[in-house]
Amino acid sequence: MNLELALRMTEAAVKQAFREGAAISVAVVDEGGNLVSFQRMEGAEISGPVLAPGKAYTAVALRRPTSELAALTAPGGELAGLAGGRFVCFGGGVPLRSGHATGDRVVGGVGVSGGTVAQDVACAEAAESVWRTR
Template identity: 60%
Template sequence: MTLALAARMTQAAVDRAAEIGALVSAAVVDQGGHLVHFQRMDKAEIAGPTLAVDKAYTAVAHRIETAELGPLTQPGGDLWGLPANGGGRYVVFGGGIPCWHDGLVVGAVGVSGGTAAEDVECARAGHAVYESFLSDQSAP
């Protein structure tokens, strides 16, 4: 996950947020969950910077979209209690999407500040940049 690619990913997420009228923070982390790039829109909510990074971190750590974790962490679920672990960093609602390459998670994008659906939509826009990058790399 390069800085240039991560910057394009957060920009795509922020651009999509502007199109749909959301105010978000967007983050990209590498395969170790370390922040590579971050953007916060003017007037975005104050929890967004922490939640965007932690959504990306969670997506890397668990190799799953954060929206998919919610049901698994409910009482009786396979991952019941997950949000209470990891020093509180695990976020189990929409907006974090892992980036896969050759069977490995190499980073993730996280978005926070809108509704859960808006966060997912903006994260998908950032993730689409990553997918496009992979397609360009495999082209002859």
């Protein structure tokens, strides 16, 4: 992960947010969950600077999209009790893998917050597409 690529990814998420009619915050983190790039659109919710990096961190730490975590973190779920602290367990976070196979190493993540869950996921996937086609 480098800054130039991370900036292109945040721009892709912002462009998708304009198409979606959402005002978002977007964060890109490296494989250690460290912030590389962040953008907040005018009018985005005040929680975005916390939630977007949190979703990106969670996607890296758990090596899966945060949209998969709601059922897993619910009472009785495999990861019950995990939500909270740095872990943000609802849609909008996507891990970035070193290759195309699902078994490849996670080398970063993207997190989006500010729209509906569906809008956040769409914006995160737009950023991820820049990663896949780099």
